[in-house]
Amino acid sequence: MSEKKELTCIGCPMGCQMEVTLENGVIKSIAGATCKKGELYAAKEVVDPRRIITSILPVDGGIYAMAPVKTATDIPKGDIRKCMECLKTIRIDAPVSIGQVIVADLGGTGVALIATRDIPKR
Amino acid sequence: MISKSLVIIGGGPAGLAAAIAAYDAGERDILVLERDCVLGGILNQCIHNGFGLHTFKEELTGPEYSARYVRKVEERKIEAKLDTMVIDLSNDRIVTAINETDGLFRIAAKAVILAMGCRERPRGALNIPGARPAGIFSAGTAQRFVNIEGYMPGREIVILGSGDIGLIMARRLTLEGAKVRMVCEIMPYSGGLKRNIVQCLDDYDIPLRLSHTVTKIHGKDRVEGVSVAAVDDNRMPIAGTEEFVSCDTLLLSVGLIPENELTRKAGVAINPKTQGAIVDESLETTIPGIFAAGNVLHVHDLVDHVSTEAELAGKNAVRFIRGLDKGSSAVAIETGFGVRYTVPSRVHPAAATAITTIRFRTDNVYRDSYLSVLLDDERVQHLKKRILTPGEMEEVLIPAKWLLTRPGLKKITILVEKE
Ligand SMILES: Cc1cc2nc3c(=O)[nH]c(=O)nc-3n(C[C@H](O)[C@H](O)[C@H](O)COP(=O)(O)OP(=O)(O)OC[C@H]3O[C@@H](n4cnc5c(N)ncnc54)[C@H](O)[C@@H]3O)c2cc1C
Ligand code: SF4
Numbered sequence: 188m189s190e191k192k193e194l195t196c197i198g199c200p201m202g203c204q205m206e207v208t209l210e211n212g213v214i215k216s217i218a219g220a221t222c223k224k225g226e227l228y229a230a231k232e233v234v235d236p237r238r239i240i241t242s243i244l245p246v247d248g249g250i251y252a253m254a255p256v257k258t259a260t261d262i263p264k265g266d267i268r269k270c271m272e273c274l275k276t277i278r279i280d281a282p283v284s285i286g287q288v289i290v291a292d293l294g295g296t297g298v299a300l301i302a303t304r305d306i307p308k309r
Numbered sequence: 310m311i312s313k314s315l316v317i318i319g320g321g322p323a324g325l326a327a328a329i330a331a332y333d334a335g336e337r338d339i340l341v342l343e344r345d346c347v348l349g350g351i352l353n354q355c356i357h358n359g360f361g362l363h364t365f366k367e368e369l370t371g372p373e374y375s376a377r378y379v380r381k382v383e384e385r386k387i388e389a390k391l392d393t394m395v396i397d398l399s400n401d402r403i404v405t406a407i408n409e410t411d412g413l414f415r416i417a418a419k420a421v422i423l424a425m426g427c428r429e430r431p432r433g434a435l436n437i438p439g440a441r442p443a444g445i446f447s448a449g450t451a452q453r454f455v456n457i458e459g460y461m462p463g464r465e466i467v468i469l470g471s472g473d474i475g476l477i478m479a480r481r482l483t484l485e486g487a488k489v490r491m492v493c494e495i496m497p498y499s500g501g502l503k504r505n506i507v508q509c510l511d512d513y514d515i516p517l518r519l520s521h522t523v524t525k526i527h528g529k530d531r532v533e534g535v536s537v538a539a540v541d542d543n544r545m546p547i548a549g550t551e552e553f554v555s556c557d558t559l560l561l562s563v564g565l566i567p568e569n570e571l572t573r574k575a576g577v578a579i580n581p582k583t584q585g586a587i588v589d590e591s592l593e594t595t596i597p598g599i600f601a602a603g604n605v606l607h608v609h610d611l612v613d614h615v616s617t618e619a620e621l622a623g624k625n626a627v628r629f630i631r632g633l634d635k636g637s638s639a640v641a642i643e644t645g646f647g648v649r650y651t652v653p654s655r656v657h658p659a660a661a662t663a664i665t666t667i668r669f670r671t672d673n674v675y676r677d678s679y680l681s682v683l684l685d686d687e688r689v690q691h692l693k694k695r696i697l698t699p700g701e702m703e704e705v706l707i708p709a710k711w712l713l714t715r716p717g718l719k720k721i722t723i724l725v726e727k728e
Contacts, residue, residue, distance in 0.1 A: 195511065197504040201696045221695065238508065239358045241370055242484060243456055253459040255356035255372055264512065271484055285376055303356065304372035 189215075192233050196225040207233045237261035241303070242274050244289065249281030249306040256289055259299040270294045281308045314338035314630050316404050316418040318395045318571065321350020322612050323603025323619040324424035325378035330623030331422075332385045336630065340416070341382070341389040342406055348382065348389060349375030350426055351449070352612060356456045357477055359504070363613035374612060398575040400596050420598045420626040423572055423586065424619065427565040427604035429474075439526030442533075448474040448562035455481055463558025467535050468492045469523045471499035471506075473610060475562025480509035489513070490554055493521040493537055495544050498674050500564075500700040502610065523559065524551060532557055565608045575599060582650035583607040589639060590656040590665045591625035592618065600626050607652050607668070610702060614668070635660035640712065645683070645724025647671050649699070656721070658712035665707040667723060671697045675725050680705065683722040684715060697725060 189210050196203045205219040207229050214233065220226045239261045243253040262270060273294040283306040290300040315331055317324045320343030328341050347353065352360070355371030362368055365377070382389065390408060397405035404416045429447040446454070446462050452474065454460045464487050468475045471494040479489045492510060497520050499506055510517050518537065524546050525536035539550040567585040578587045578595040585606040586594040593600050602622035603615045636659030642651050649672040656665055675697040682690035682705055689711060697703060705723060712718060 195503065195507050197507045199696070200503060200698050200701050202503040202506070238512070239368065240484075241357050243356060243459060245459060251457060253457060255370060255456060257356075257358060257370055267484075285373065303370040304353070304376065 194229060194232055196220060196228055198222075198224040198228055205229045209233065236264040238264050238267065240267055240270055242271065244274065245278050246283060246306050247278060247280050248308055249283065250309050251306055254279060254283045254306045255303045256300050257303050258293060258296075259288075259301050262293070262296045262298050266294060266296050270296065274300075281306050310403070310415045310417055312417045313340045314419045315340070315422065315626055316402075316416055316420075317341045317422045317424055318398070318404070319343065319350070319424035319426055319603075319605070320345070320348040320389055320391075321424060321426050321603065322352060322375060322378060322615050323426070323605070323622075324350070324422070325375075325382050326616040326619035327422045327424060327600075327602055327623035327626070328387050328389075329378065329381050329385065330620035331627050332387055334624050334627040336627045339387050341387065342393045342395050342404070343389060343391050344394040346392050348379045348391070354449075354453045354456045355477070357481070360612050363611065364616055371612075378616070395571060398571045398599075400576045402598050418598075419630045420600065422619075422622050422626055423569075423594075423599065423601040423605050424603050424622075425568040425571065425605045427567045427608055429561075430564045430566055437523055437526055440529055442526065442528040442531050444528070444532035444558045445526065446558065446560055448472075448478045448560045451478055451558075451560050452481070455485060461485060461487060462560070463532075463556070464488065465490060465556045466558045466560060467523070467537070467554055467556045468560045468562060470494065470562035470564070471501050471517060471519075472562045472564060473501045473505050475560060476501045476505040476509040478560060478562070479515050480513060483513045483515065487558075489515045490556055491516045491518055491537070493518045493523055495520070495522040495540055498698065498700070502700065522546065526559060527553070532559055535559055565604065567605045567608065569605060572601070572605070577601075580650060580654065583652065585652075588653045589635075590653050590661050591628070591635065592622040592653065593625065593629065598626075598629055600629075607650070610700070614702065618668075633660070640718050641720040642667060643720050643722045644669070645681075645722045647673065647675055647678075647697070647725025648723050651723055656707070656712065658709070658718070661707070661709045661712055663709050665709070666704050667707060667721075668702055668704045669723055670699050670702055671725060672699060674698045679726040679728065681724050681726050682707070683724070684711060685719055691726070 192207045208215045241257040246254045287302045293300045352371035352375040360369045360374040393408040395406045402418045451462045523535045524538045527534040534555040538546040586601045600622040602619035635657040639655040651669040680692045
């Protein structure tokens with residue numbers, strides 16, 4: 188089965204429009220990239236797109252109402268929704284320190300959720 | 310009146326990096342004044358990742374990036390006064406500030422670094438017809454609401470302006486459960502980074518309408534929708550293209566302006582293009598001993614550049630305090646075709662470091678063109694560029710030997726050439 192996917196390279200301001208042709212899930216060709224960097228990006232992005240997710244969690248007893256958090260590494264793009272749903276169920280207590288692990292395995296991705304700011308007690 | 314060697318106004322990334330660099334250059338009598346209750350500046354509300362790739366070779370979030378500098382300031386025990394608003398600066402470097410504990414106080418400084426950052430353009434500057442219903446926010450205000458206070462500005466959102474803050478907010482609000490209907494951009498290109506267009510809009514199927522603007526805001530008490538229309542080459546709405554888009558919130562991401570009220574009070578000359586101070590290679594303004602760095606000088610897209618620029622200001626402020634003489638003759642840096650502004654706008658050959666970095670933005674998108682540097686009429690650089698866009702700050706590097714080997718040099722011109 189042959190399939191075409193379009194994407195924009197983020198490697199530089201050129202923003203080349205690329206078209207990747209896949210044959211049974213295997214990359215056959217990449218068209219439209221002006222340089223090698225674009226091809227490498229497309230190859231990865233088409234097969235295994237990943238993103239770091241950042242959000243906020245409510246904090247009890249802190250100087251701020253919310254604590255910013257991020258996934259410790261990038262997670263599969265397809266898992267973003269699921270992870271955001273998990274976040275909705277979490278509340279934390281002050282003090283929070285930067286780098287603190289809030290959840291060891293977020294939504295079964297195997298990736299930890301960590302705090303990105305110190306929130307001292309009120 | 311208190312005396313200080315170096316007073317830094319603003320405790321964001323620029324102020325902190327300047328303070329650290331000045332300390333590391335040997336200065337100990339430093340005071341940072343910050344009106345907020347914490348150090349770190351605007352990055353505290355920029356919770357997304359992507360900061361510090363250049364400086365730390367890793368991707369940090371805004372609060373993490375700031376925290377690294379705050380820690381360095383604390384390690385060095387550099388004095389910082391929080392909740393302290395600077396209200397006046399004189400041309401002989403008297404800083405007037407106010408806070409609850411000290412009341413109104415004045416400091417005589419040997420050198421001052423301006424690091425007040427920038428603020429968002431208000432809606433007033435835009436003139437969209439319609440009532441003033443609730444539900445209109447600048448993108449940065451919405452960012453503070455969501456990320457610091459945990460309050461959602463609305464459920465159905467249209468964003469006007471495709472600058473980075475607007476793009477980032479499109480993703481933030483989507484992730485938090487809102488529906489972002491579209492991002493409208495009056496220009497035929499986005500001022501935002503490609504990476505943000507892909508990862509904030511494309512990832513979530515949010516449409517980007519280039520050459521489109523909001524022509525009317527509907528609703529009396531609360532926004533009920535906006536009219537969106539295509540614009541022609543002169544950015545005028547095209548009759549008949551208007552379309553009603555229902556939404557309860559309009560976010561404006563229409564640009565940043567350096568925060569220069571104090572700078573003007575001191576009588577520092579301002580560049581009308583950047584709305585920031587006119588500076589030389591040491592980032593010294595037109596008033597001796599007053600330096601500027603970061604977003605107060607010109608709006609940056611990447612905080613990494615803010616930090617390096619501010620380090621330079623910090624070092625040079627210390628050189629000034631120690632009485633370094635830059636020599637009297639300065640070479641003007643002029644903008645040729647395609648270049649909107651440069652920072653700095655003059656350089657003293659006698660004081661220039663091995664390499665002087667000149668940062669600038671182009672006035673339009675240029676493809677397959679050349680970036681050239683002229684020393685008087687002699688072309689010394691002719692660099693092929695696949696693309697130059699106003700959204701990305703560019704730089705050229707001027708080696709000191711170019712200046713020192715040409716004693717009568719009058720001006721350096723940076724320009725874009727077709728061939
Ligand atoms: C809403 C918004 C979002 C942004 N998002 C991004 C982003 O995602 N990525 C990015 O790279 N850049 C972003 N920027 C640009 C960002 O501002 C810079 O990267 C960086 O934070 C600039 O550092 P700075 O120190 O020059 O300014 P700021 O961080 O703005 O710091 C200036 C400091 O000076 C203080 N101050 C101002 N006036 C006074 C006074 N009179 N007295 C005492 N203190 C004063 C302010 O309170 C503030 O803490 C954003 C800017 C804004 C406005
Ligand atoms: S393919 Fe190369 S030239 Fe094109 S956007 Fe990507 S990095 Fe830039």
